[in-house]
Every structure is written in structure tokens, then in C-alpha cells.
Amino acid sequence: MKPIGSSDKMQLIRSDIRGRVYEKSLEMIKQGIHITRLNTGNPATFGFGMPDSVRNALLNNADKAVAYCDPRGMDDARQAIIAYHESRGIQGLTEDDVYIGNGISELASMICTCILSAGDEMLIPLPYYSLWTNAVYLAMAKPVFYHCDEKNGWVPDVEDMEKKLTPKTKAVLLINPNNPTGQVYPPAAVQKVVDFARKHELLIISDEIYDRLIFDNAPFESTAKLAPDLPVITTNGLSKSHIICGFRCGWAVISGPRDLTAELNRNMFKLAAMRLCGNALTQLVIPAAMNDPESTIEMISPGGRLYEQRKAAIEELDKLQAEGLIEYNAPMAAFYLFPKVSDRIKVKDDIQLAFDLLESKHILIVNGTGFGWPDPDHFRMILLPEPDELRKSIRDIGDFLRDYSQE
Ligand SMILES: Cc1ncc(COP(=O)(O)O)c(C=O)c1O
Incomplete structure (x- = not known):
């Protein structure tokens, strides 16, 4: 052989x-x-x-996590996630719009599998975080890199996005706050990306895993808040804000007009159900963690x-x-x-x-x-x-x- x-x-x-x-x-x-x-x-x-709030939630509730749960995640956890994103200004979410997974790392592949066919393209910020690039490749699609402007706080260069756009472009990814640059995009820069996505009818994916780790009150707006009329997938999680990278606890939230997102939602459900559910133990800590912003703020x-x-x-x-x-x-x-x-x-x-x-x-x-x-x-x-x-x-x-x- x-x-x-x-x-x-x-x-x-x-x-x-x-x-x-x-x-x-x-x-x-x-x-x-x-x-x-x-x-x-x-x-x-x-x-x-990890914060005591998280440890206690895990230890006191472990018995609740022995069964497979809803493929999208436990009800309490999804409600806590909705409350958090509503506080960030995302409107009209229901429990059906939230998918909890084994970190954003698992969800990135699910998302790319749902939205990209072979040969489709997704706009990805350069420098890139390799998770998203690899997830696009695994979906047999093509990552197309747009420049972030180093001389201007590494903000996304929308003119470059325009140049990179083709009829195969399906989505644009933002990572804000950003890894690897450590920058937070001013809301006006995010607005420009939203306007670009609106003009070209693109789905926006906004990876906001660092949104609770912003220094000196630098202005930040969740992309979906600025784009209530567009389909947006916002990803976030507890790996960094609550120091539980190993728990594998992240989520994706689908927002925007329901007639535009219904099929996406059905497909995400199919993939979520294919792996039965995310790790239920980690979901136990989500409500406690979302009620404990202090440990992160400290x-x-x-x-x-x-x-x-x-x-x-x-x-x-x-x-x-x-x-x-x-x-x-x-x-x-x-x-x-x-x-x-x-x-x-x-x-x-x-x-x-x-x-x-x-x-x-x-x-x-x-x-x-x-x-x-x-x-x-x-x-x-x-x-x-x-x-x-x-x-x-x-x-x-x-x-x-x-x-x-x-x-
Ligand atoms: C921008 C970004 N997205 C996603 C992830 C992965 O997060 P998770 O631990 O939820 O898989 C990381 C981890 O470093 C990251 O930097």
C-alpha cells in the first residue's frame, strides 16, 4: 500500500x-x-x-451537561448570548439565531461550508488570521485578501476591497478588534465596510472575539449594529475574555432581515445537528460569564x-x-x-x-x-x-x- x-x-x-x-x-x-x-x-x-464565576458555574451544574443538548446550544446559554449582543445594539435576535460551538474555530468551518460553493470567493483582511483563510480553503473556495492600512491604524482599505471584488465574491470578513494587529477599527471605518457590503449585496462576517478586551475606552461598534438591514454573522466567545481557551466555547449569531437569512439559518442548523451539539459542559458557564464582566474589565x-x-x-x-x-x-x-x-x-x-x-x-x-x-x-x-x-x-x-x- x-x-x-x-x-x-x-x-x-x-x-x-x-x-x-x-x-x-x-x-x-x-x-x-x-x-x-x-x-x-x-x-x-x-x-x-479563570474567574470564580466560571469555575462555580461549571462545578455546580455539571450534571446538567450529560445529555446531548439542542444542536444550537443550551437555552440559558443562548439567552445570555442574545442579551449580550442586544446590549451591543444588535436588534431582533431570537434563540433560533444563535449557534454555540467548540470555539469560533469550529464555527468558522461550519459558516464557510454553509455559504461558499467550490470556486466562490470571500474577502479576508490582510494580514490574516489563518483560521478563516483555512476554513475558506476547506470549503473548496478562494480567500481573496484585502489590505488593511498600516499607516492608518490598520483599518480595512475599502478601495482595495473594490478592486478585489469579482462576481464570485460572496462575503466579506472583518476581524474587529483585530488579531494580529491589535487594532480596534473606528466606527466610521466599519461603516465604510458596511456600505461596501450593502452596495455589492455581500454577507458580512464579523469576528468580534476581542470586543471585551479594548483599552482606554477606544470607540467600538459591533458591525451588525451598523448593518440592521444586512445579513451579518457575528462571532464571539469566552476563550480570551474569561481565560478559558481550553473549554472551547464560542458562538455565531445571525442577524439581519429574516427573508435574507432563513436559508443560511437552516443550513447552519443542519451542520450543527450533524455533530449533534457543541460541548455542553462549556455552555454551562456562558450565563455566569456574561453576568461577570468585572473580571474582564479588571x-x-x-x-x-x-x-x-x-x-x-x-x-x-x-x-x-x-x-x-x-x-x-x-x-x-x-x-x-x-x-x-x-x-x-x-x-x-x-x-x-x-x-x-x-x-x-x-x-x-x-x-x-x-x-x-x-x-x-x-x-x-x-x-x-x-x-x-x-x-x-x-x-x-x-x-x-x-x-x-x-x-
Ligand atoms: C480573531 C480570532 N478569532 C477566533 C479565534 C479562535 O477562537 P476560539 O478559541 O473561540 O476558537 C481566535 C483565537 O486566537 C482569534 O484570534
């Missing part, structure tokens, strides 16, 4: 977040080397703990870990920027950063840059090309270590870049 080969689709699937450099870091860890992992947004691995307020880490990072990064080693947009939400390495460092291969940084400073970052960035001059790092460790890592990155060249 021949070895099992790849399907055509698998040739396209890419995840540099857990790619070759990551594998090398695992080898180094096995050899006993301490690696500062600035590669994945997994807060619990940096000592963040993290992003002065004295809270995310706030202080971001502050420390900005202080150090500003120095690297003043020295001309990097250029960056200060993050406004979540814990990601997508800096540009100065042109004078002349990076030709950003995977090599990540390897070299790993070997010389034991710091793991992700190469920018792993987010589809066309030039090898960006990288993504996360801001999850405690302030002192983060400061040291950023200084070490500065020391490394100061002497580095690929010429």
Missing part, C-alpha cells in the same frame, strides 16, 4: 503559528532551555486564571495584568521605534502586535529571522508571512508575559535587531 497522501485541500492549509520555528522551540524546551513564548494568545499558560484597567503589560510593552517598543529598529501601531485591544522591522535591517526571510531570534535570545515569535503578509518584514508577538519579563524580551529583541542583517 502507498503512504496516505494529502487531499488537494490540505496542500493549501497553513498555520505558521505552530510551524517549523515552533517545532524547533519544542526541541529546545526538551533540552531544558527556557523559551519566552511570544507566539500564541493562550493567556492561561502565562498564569492568568484585566484591562489600570493595575490589571493586560493593562500593565500593554503599558510596559509600549514604553519599550517606543524606544525601539525611536531608534529606528521597528515601526509599529500601539495595540488598542487584546494582546497582539504586528510590528515592521526597519528596512535598513534588510530582512529577506522572516522565518529565518524568527529562527535566529529563537537561537540567539530564546524568544519565540511568528513570522509575518504566516499571516499572509507579502513582504518578509513583519512579525507578530503577544503581550502576555508579566510586565518585567515582557520589558526584558522587548529589550532583547532590540539587542538582536541592532546587530542583525540578512545581507
Whole structure:
């Protein structure tokens, strides 16, 4: 028998977040080397703990989760999700519009399978978050990347969207607040995307998983609030806001005129029912988590870990920027950063840059090309270590870049 080969689709699937450099870091860890992992947004691995509200809800209710539940999710959980999105200004939701899944990661594939036929296209922000790109490939469709404008807070470039539009374009994806750039789009920028979608009759998918992790009250509007007349799928979840990435707890909410969304809703139900239901244990914590915004607010307020880490990072990064080693947009939400390495460092291969940084400073970052960035001059790092460790890592990155060249 021949070895099992790849399907055509698998040739396209890419995840540099857990790619070759990551594998090398695992080898180094096995050899006993301490690696500062600035590669994945997994807060619990940096000592963040889940809130008591979540722990108690799980422990006190576990018996309620032994049966398969409604394919869309448990009633109490869906009601809590509706109340949350109504508070964000989305109108007219019912329990039939909510789908709870094993993280947005599961729902992304369900959504793309529902809306895309082979050869269809979906507009995806560049730099991209690979989940959505891969989900489009798995649906045998084509991700088409639109630029976000680095010089203008990484906002979506609607003119570029216009250029990338074809008769096969079915949907446009927004990730706001954004991974990997850490930016929150001003409502006027979101409005432009909504107007574009309206003009071209496109479905909008708005991934808002970081909407509770916004710093300094930066203005944010949920896309669906600005588009009550359009079909919108809003995704969100508890992985980051309540530090339960491993629970796998996310959801999708379908809004907009019912005559436009009825078939989409039926298809989502079919796929949800195909896997019987999402993990019921994690759904038990949704009402408690939605009633406990305080634990999240604490993290992003002065004295809270995310706030202080971001502050420390900005202080150090500003120095690297003043020295001309990097250029960056200060993050406004979540814990990601997508800096540009100065042109004078002349990076030709950003995977090599990540390897070299790993070997010389034991710091793991992700190469920018792993987010589809066309030039090898960006990288993504996360801001999850405690302030002192983060400061040291950023200084070490500065020391490394100061002497580095690929010429
Ligand atoms: C933009 C974005 N969407 C979705 C996800 C995945 O979320 P989940 O844990 O709900 O699968 C992540 C995780 O990092 C993310 O950054």
C-alpha cells in the first residue's frame, strides 16, 4: 500500500503559528532551555486564571451537561448570548439565531461550508488570521485578501476591497478588534465596510472575539449594529475574555432581515445537528460569564495584568521605534502586535529571522508571512508575559535587531 497522501485541500492549509520555528522551540524546551513564548494568545499558560464565576458555574451544574443538548446550544446559554449582543445594539435576535460551538474555530468551518460553493470567493483582511483563510480553503473556495492600512491604524482599505471584488465574491470578513494587529477599527471605518457590503449585496462576517478586551475606552461598534438591514454573522466567545481557551466555547449569531437569512439559518442548523451539539459542559458557564464582566474589565484597567503589560510593552517598543529598529501601531485591544522591522535591517526571510531570534535570545515569535503578509518584514508577538519579563524580551529583541542583517 502507498503512504496516505494529502487531499488537494490540505496542500493549501497553513498555520505558521505552530510551524517549523515552533517545532524547533519544542526541541529546545526538551533540552531544558527556557523559551519566552511570544507566539500564541493562550493567556492561561502565562498564569492568568479563570474567574470564580466560571469555575462555580461549571462545578455546580455539571450534571446538567450529560445529555446531548439542542444542536444550537443550551437555552440559558443562548439567552445570555442574545442579551449580550442586544446590549451591543444588535436588534431582533431570537434563540433560533444563535449557534454555540467548540470555539469560533469550529464555527468558522461550519459558516464557510454553509455559504461558499467550490470556486466562490470571500474577502479576508490582510494580514490574516489563518483560521478563516483555512476554513475558506476547506470549503473548496478562494480567500481573496484585502489590505488593511498600516499607516492608518490598520483599518480595512475599502478601495482595495473594490478592486478585489469579482462576481464570485460572496462575503466579506472583518476581524474587529483585530488579531494580529491589535487594532480596534473606528466606527466610521466599519461603516465604510458596511456600505461596501450593502452596495455589492455581500454577507458580512464579523469576528468580534476581542470586543471585551479594548483599552482606554477606544470607540467600538459591533458591525451588525451598523448593518440592521444586512445579513451579518457575528462571532464571539469566552476563550480570551474569561481565560478559558481550553473549554472551547464560542458562538455565531445571525442577524439581519429574516427573508435574507432563513436559508443560511437552516443550513447552519443542519451542520450543527450533524455533530449533534457543541460541548455542553462549556455552555454551562456562558450565563455566569456574561453576568461577570468585572473580571474582564479588571484585566484591562489600570493595575490589571493586560493593562500593565500593554503599558510596559509600549514604553519599550517606543524606544525601539525611536531608534529606528521597528515601526509599529500601539495595540488598542487584546494582546497582539504586528510590528515592521526597519528596512535598513534588510530582512529577506522572516522565518529565518524568527529562527535566529529563537537561537540567539530564546524568544519565540511568528513570522509575518504566516499571516499572509507579502513582504518578509513583519512579525507578530503577544503581550502576555508579566510586565518585567515582557520589558526584558522587548529589550532583547532590540539587542538582536541592532546587530542583525540578512545581507
Ligand atoms: C480573531 C480570532 N478569532 C477566533 C479565534 C479562535 O477562537 P476560539 O478559541 O473561540 O476558537 C481566535 C483565537 O486566537 C482569534 O484570534
